[in-house]
Amino acid sequence: MSFTYFLKRAAFAALALAALMTSAFFLVRLTGDPVNLYLPVDASEAARDAMRIRLGLDRSLMAQFFDWAWDILSLDFGMSLWHNRPAMDVVLEALPNTLALGAIALALAFTAAIVMGSIAAVNAGGWIDRGVNVLSQAAASVPDFWLGLMGVLLFAVTFRILPTSGFGGPIYWVLPVACLFARPFGTLVQIVRGSMIEALNATFVRTARAKGARDGRVTFVHALRNALLPAVTVTGDLAAQFAGGGGVVEVVFGFPGIGKLLIDGILKRDFAIVQASIFAVAVVIFVINILVDMLYASIDPRVRIE
Amino acid sequence: MKKITGIHALSMGLAISLAAGVAIPARAAPDKLTVVVTDEPKSLDPCDTDLSGNSRILHNNITEALVNLSPKDGSVVPSLATSWRQVDSLTWEFKLRQGVTFHDGKAFDANAVIAALKRAQDPALACEVGLATLKGLKLNAEAVNPTTLLIRTDVVEPILPNKLSALDIGSPATPGDTKTRNPAGTGPYKLVAWTPGQSVGLVAYEGYWGDKPAIPNATIIWRAESAVRAAMVDTGEAQIAYEIAPQDGTTGQDHAFPNAETSLLRIDAQIAPLNDKRVREALNLAIDRDGLIGTIFHKDAQKAMQVVPPSVFGFNPDIPVWTYDPEKAKSLLAAAKADGVPVDKEIIIYGRIGIYPNSSESLEAIQAMLADAGFNARLEMLETSPWLKRLLKPWNKDRPPSILQTQIDNAEGDAVFTLPNRFTTDGNQSTITDAGLDKLITDGSKATGDERKKLFQQAFRYIAVDAVNIAPLFHMVTIARVAKNVNYTPDVQAGNEIKLKSISYR
Numbered sequence: 001m002s003f004t005y006f007l008k009r010a011a012f013a014a015l016a017l018a019a020l021m022t023s024a025f026f027l028v029r030l031t032g033d034p035v036n037l038y039l040p041v042d043a044s045e046a047a048r049d050a051m052r053i054r055l056g057l058d059r060s061l062m063a064q065f066f067d068w069a070w071d072i073l074s075l076d077f078g079m080s081l082w083h084n085r086p087a088m089d090v091v092l093e094a095l096p097n098t099l100a101l102g103a104i105a106l107a108l109a110f111t112a113a114i115v116m117g118s119i120a121a122v123n124a125g126g127w128i129d130r131g132v133n134v135l136s137q138a139a140a141s142v143p144d145f146w147l148g149l150m151g152v153l154l155f156a157v158t159f160r161i162l163p164t165s166g167f168g169g170p171i172y173w174v175l176p177v178a179c180l181f182a183r184p185f186g187t188l189v190q191i192v193r194g195s196m197i198e199a200l201n202a203t204f205v206r207t208a209r210a211k212g213a214r215d216g217r218v219t220f221v222h223a224l225r226n227a228l229l230p231a232v233t234v235t236g237d238l239a240a241q242f243a244g245g246g247g248v249v250e251v252v253f254g255f256p257g258i259g260k261l262l263i264d265g266i267l268k269r270d271f272a273i274v275q276a277s278i279f280a281v282a283v284v285i286f287v288i289n290i291l292v293d294m295l296y297a298s299i300d301p302r303v304r305i306e
Numbered sequence: 307m308k309k310i311t312g313i314h315a316l317s318m319g320l321a322i323s324l325a326a327g328v329a330i331p332a333r334a335a336p337d338k339l340t341v342v343v344t345d346e347p348k349s350l351d352p353c354d355t356d357l358s359g360n361s362r363i364l365h366n367n368i369t370e371a372l373v374n375l376s377p378k379d380g381s382v383v384p385s386l387a388t389s390w391r392q393v394d395s396l397t398w399e400f401k402l403r404q405g406v407t408f409h410d411g412k413a414f415d416a417n418a419v420i421a422a423l424k425r426a427q428d429p430a431l432a433c434e435v436g437l438a439t440l441k442g443l444k445l446n447a448e449a450v451n452p453t454t455l456l457i458r459t460d461v462v463e464p465i466l467p468n469k470l471s472a473l474d475i476g477s478p479a480t481p482g483d484t485k486t487r488n489p490a491g492t493g494p495y496k497l498v499a500w501t502p503g504q505s506v507g508l509v510a511y512e513g514y515w516g517d518k519p520a521i522p523n524a525t526i527i528w529r530a531e532s533a534v535r536a537a538m539v540d541t542g543e544a545q546i547a548y549e550i551a552p553q554d555g556t557t558g559q560d561h562a563f564p565n566a567e568t569s570l571l572r573i574d575a576q577i578a579p580l581n582d583k584r585v586r587e588a589l590n591l592a593i594d595r596d597g598l599i600g601t602i603f604h605k606d607a608q609k610a611m612q613v614v615p616p617s618v619f620g621f622n623p624d625i626p627v628w629t630y631d632p633e634k635a636k637s638l639l640a641a642a643k644a645d646g647v648p649v650d651k652e653i654i655i656y657g658r659i660g661i662y663p664n665s666s667e668s669l670e671a672i673q674a675m676l677a678d679a680g681f682n683a684r685l686e687m688l689e690t691s692p693w694l695k696r697l698l699k700p701w702n703k704d705r706p707p708s709i710l711q712t713q714i715d716n717a718e719g720d721a722v723f724t725l726p727n728r729f730t731t732d733g734n735q736s737t738i739t740d741a742g743l744d745k746l747i748t749d750g751s752k753a754t755g756d757e758r759k760k761l762f763q764q765a766f767r768y769i770a771v772d773a774v775n776i777a778p779l780f781h782m783v784t785i786a787r788v789a790k791n792v793n794y795t796p797d798v799q800a801g802n803e804i805k806l807k808s809i810s811y812r
Binding site for chain 2: 031032033034036037038039040041042043044045047050051054082083084085090093094149152153156157160163164165166167251252253254256260261267269
């Protein structure tokens with residue numbers, strides 16, 4: 001990957017980020033005045049006006065926008081109204097948790113999907129294929145919320161081998177990871193299976209077999225490498241989704257991630273948290289896209305990043 | 307290949323942790339208590355105790371007020387003040403407890419109270435207590451000596467001690483220009499750590515002036531899901547869980563307690579057809595309250611006839627509860643229609659998502675009941691921010707006819723905390739403009755004793771029977787799940803106050 005390529009991507013990303021942040025600024029303000037949420041319902045109108053003045057909400061939207069834009073250029077995202085702390089500090093506490101949770105769930109889902117999808121493709125039409133198909137369809141369609149509560153009921157309440165929720169050592173990650181694992185696993189198994197069946201019927205595989213290559217080598221080296229590209233593309237999209245947090249899963253398990261923070265920020269009209277979260281997630285998505293491009297080039301020698 | 311090796315290592319690590327089962331306590335250690343609530347506190351500043359999410363951690367655990375309200379009868383009882391008296395109509399004298407120290411080592415005295423009062427009234431800090439409890443009441447305090455304090459009010463305030471029960475006293479070292487996240491109070495527990503997004507840790511304060519807590523370490527955590535909170539008590543991860551939904555709270559460990567909240571529908575009596583009293587009466591007659599109890603609302607909820615529970619000073623026990631009579635509702639609507647009232651006009655029912663358990667389901671049922679009686683009602687469930695816009699003035703003059711789902715809390719025990727903002731002409735949530743009612747409420751607020759009670763009772767009767775701009779539903783209950791090995795019975799204050807000091811293991 002050339003440095004020029006990186007600079008070009010960074011420039012496009014900066015433009016997209018500017019547009020995104022501008023939209024975020026106006027959209028969150030369309031959701032309403034936060035003052036009523038932050039003062040007791042019995043507070044007087046004078047107290048409400050005083051808070052509006054203190055937060056600068058009494059000024060015109062454009063005046064607020066230019067001040068805000070100037071602050072953003074110096075990476076000052078302001079104070080969180082709810083947390084009463086710098087918004088980016090709050091976001092940077094939550095973001096690593098979400099990234100770790102998403103990365104583990106996605107890595108496991110990707111690995112398992114390659115194995116299961118390949119096995120299904122090799123046995124296409126057989127009972128193993130049908131079994132994998134049912135399993136993957138179920139995994140892809142089960143709601144996170146339901147899966148989470150069932151996991152709590154089964155593994156925490158009935159078997160007592162996992163904690164219901166919370167944040168701490170590896171054991172606290174098992175249920176959230178399992179919940180986040182299900183949907184990408186189901187989706188990726190379908191994709192790997194389909195592209196593997198196509199690859200196994202391709203002429204280069206026939207050539208490999210004709211040259212005497214063993215079944216395992218044909219399947220997992222020749223066919224799989226070609227079948228991986230669509231799975232990598234979808235995994236990149238899923239990774240971008242996960243960067244925004246596993247909202248429902250984080251809420252159910254009390255997992256302090258960016259998804260829960262963002263949901264709370266929107267509900268509480270905590271503009272600074274919403275904007276800082278969007279900024280941080282957008283930067284992560286930019287990095288993920290670059291990594292996916294690099295992975296493409298390493299899997300498929302025909303792809304050249306320039 | 308490296309990645310796959312990493313994943314295998316991680317999987318093995320998880321498997322080993324699982325096999326060992328190291329991190330799951332079957333039962334809590336006897337010196338530790340974990341309480342699970344719904345939300346993280348917004349603030350742990352001593353001047354923000356008006357919000358229940360803050361006060362249940364702070365009040366009487368970390369920080370204390372001059373006085374407390376008795377959960378039995380709402381009477382004012384000593385706390386940091388040992389006695390008090392009204393010197394004249396605008397002046398009160400408080401005698402302060404001696405030998406009390408704050409968690410940071412500072413002495414509790416009259417100057418500490420003066421500093422806390424100033425802080426609570428500082429408009430720049432926008433303290434919850436100043437805005438919601440004092441509401442513009444000016445307090446000027448003067449130290450006669452370290453243990454005697456005079457507090458002067460700018461207007462007659464007969465229930466000043468009640469109001470001061472909500473004003474916690476923080477250390478004089480608390481910053482005056484900003485809110486604190488590290489409160490130092492005089493309470494039985496001191497703050498160890500507030501880990502954002504995860505927990506608040508407390509430890510017993512060795513220098514506490516009163517009875518020492520039975521359990522030295524307490525942790526408050528929060529989970530949004532009722533089913534998860536309930537499960538945490540079953541697994542021993544928590545010993546007490548609050549706000550369990552009725553459908554989850556069906557075991558012997560689930561205790562329902564009155565929470566000082568009253569659910570109701572506020573009728574916008576200024577807009578046709580709801581500006582006709584017959585229509586408002588029909589609306590009340592069309593609701594089958596008996597059908598809602600034990601199904602959508604908890605079986606221990608009490609049918610309400612007014613907007614405060616019986617524990618509140620000024621409650622009127624003589625107002626009849628509405629009986630379900632859809633036929634009479636239909637005939638009232640027909641009579642109104644005959645007189646040209648546009649009863650077919652669509653009425654919007656504004657609900658708030660999660661205002662109490664099953665809030666949406668309750669309105670769906672009520673919408674069906676209203677339809678059966680001949681109303682044309684549409685349900686709109688809102689999240690808190692747009693709901694507040696409908697609750698609070700100013701309102702658009704051309705707004706559609708509406709009824710609004712709400713819930714009124716009165717843990718302070720006096721009708722003055724409920725009536726002025728909701729039922730006087732100037733009230734920021736009031737749909738009533740009535741000089742007679744204004745006078746009843748204003749006079750009641752200034753009166754004392756039996757006269758005060760009589761005026762407030764008249765006001766409640768006028769609202770429920772003459773004005774009919776509400777459809778009272780229920781005096782509500784909250785469910786707490788308590789572990790079998792824990793001694794704890796939640797009382798009427800438990801929604802705002804977790805009395806950690808009184809909790810022990812069997």
